[in-house]
Amino acid sequence: MKIVHTGDWHIGKLVHGIHMTEEQQYVLDKFIEFLKEEKPDVLIIAGDVYDRSIPPVEAVELLDEFLSNVLIDLGIKVMAIAGNHDSPDRLAFGSKILEKKGLYICGELKDKIEPIVFEDEYGKVNFYLIPYLEPAIIREKLKNDDIKTHDDAYKEVLNKIKLNINEDERNVLITHAYLGGGVEVETSESERPLSIGGSDIVSVDYFKDFDYVALGHIHKPQKVKYNHVRYAGSLMKYSFSEYNQKKSFTIVNIGNDGCDIQLEPIQVKRDMRKIKGELEQLISKDIYKDGNNEDYIMAILTDKGEVVDAIGKLRAVYPNVLRIEKESLERINEGERTSAGEDFVKKNTYELFKEFYENIVGQDLDEIEENILKETIGNIEREGRAQ
Template sequence: MRLLHTADWHLGRLFHNLSLLDDQRHVLDQLIEIIDRENVDAVLIAGDIYDRSVPPSAAVTLLDEVLHALCEERKLPVIMISGNHDGAERLRFGARHLRQAGLHILSDLADYATPVTLTIKGIEVDVFGIPYADPEHVRSQFEVDTRDFDAAHRYLVERISEQRHPTRPCVLMSHCFVDGGSASDSERPLTLGGAESVAWEPMQGFDYVALGHLHGPQYRGGEHIRYSGSLLKYSFSEANQRKGVTLVDIDVSGVTQIEQIPLIPSREVRVLEGEIDTLIAQGRTDPHADDYLLVRLTDRHAILDPMGKLREVYPNVLHLEKPGMLDARGKQQLDRERQRFDALDMFSDFFNQTSGEAMSDEQASAMAELITQLQRDEAQQ
């Protein structure tokens, strides 16, 4: 039996106020191609299907199209759990009826100990799903003393371990932050001011653990306790990650092979650094000029409308940083006295860029007198 593990689709996501829906559609088309090419038997989606609890209608439509292609056209079983971004109640609307079509939505914590049993090619595999749940939810639902995420998750995992079939391979799905995992800027913290990580040790005995929440592909405690990673790069801190999905082969003895398959986005997420003239010259011949970019300018002088100039060659510059304008000690704010000292130089740069020529000696002298008078007036006030 071959399973495809994916997670963190975040349908409807905005990236610096830019909709990523077309980019998500592009990689989801690839996901379906991988399913066809690799003869996948079932699909596991480990939470954060949507980016927010009330998703935009276009995101709902896209999910409906993908699930129709998998469940109706290809007759594949799909098992999904809700994540911390999803609205669990909305996500599971119609879940009891959709089981007949092969779509299993596990977002009700009360059903965490009831597995979905996949019977494919003469192999039976039990899949348990733990939707995202905070300690308060677990404590009130089951009347147990769980004060942090680890205690709540451990309680659920141990109850599942006690009830699992003695001979069938067993897969666990969970949306959580496993201790020691590598996080990125695009993941919403599960809690403020408290411990949100859970231990991997209680999950060690499962044949495979399909995790969601962390956006970088990685594993903890063993290769079978794994995050597939998100569909796309959702922050510039993920620029060096390789996104993809995970193929898992299982037979009656357990997992036989795990393979990460890359997804190729329509636009990459990159970080460029350098002086503006160098970057503009580079952009004129860059074959990937449409990528989503964070630009760090190293110029130490003021530049008029740097974003506009960069977007003439790189139309998708989404964020601009100017570390070159910081002083040599790397402060995060320009020193006020330094600004005053360089006011004439800064105005000279401005004059040159707007007029196309340098100030004359007479103009520079007049501006220097004006700046001196302004500084004197400010000091007196």
């Protein structure tokens, strides 16, 4: 059985105030051509289909057009789950009717987790769809007060699945989470933190017994400890921290004994890249003639003195310059990859507020105040995802 694994489309995304819908339209049009050639049996979208819980009209129309082509014209079955950016109810609207057309959407964890079963020449393939799990919601749903973290939630849910799983058949899990536990996963600025204080990390070892695990949430394509446990990565580059990532679709052929995995590069209309040098060098024809001037650009200027009208001069050559930095701001110390700006972006809401409080008040939060802050932020984030 041939599967194409994708995730983190973030349709309707804004990057530095620019709507990415046109770029996403281009990528999905090219993706349709690819699907026509590959003829997969199943397409997976592993969460964060939309970028916001209430997506703009253009985003909904774009997804509708794409799914119509895939389901009706190409006859490919599609499986999608809600990620932490999606509204579970909105994403899953009409899912019962749509299943008859081959579209299987899981917005919220079902009370009884039943696999979607397809067959090929080797027998059955069971697909388990597990959307993004919010620990507080799963604690209430399963009536288990011991569930405090994402790891707790996944451990409990997967234990329930494994009670009834048929190990003689091939089993595929689709979910949206931050896997770790003794392994390093490469992240980027554009991934919204799932929780505070590192409690979002889920042990990868819970997943090792599945034949393939299709993950969403992390934007760089990569395996997590095991070759068959993989993030497909995002549809496009959504921040300059991803500028050197090679985006791809993951093609998975599940045979009678294991799976073969290949990566297909994603074609984009405009890349997201960094250029570095003195202003006059960057706008000289010798520098820009071989590249795509329409790309989304972050310019790092190495000029020593004041630079006059840098944005105007750069945009005369690169119309889609989104960000300009002086080298001294881009890097604190020679050889370091982190900067004050990057450090700020990587902090979650709790860490930012805690740091702000301590700077203003001049003292640390006590344990009671920390718990109140964590609970308040958690409630606000859950309400935002539910809208």
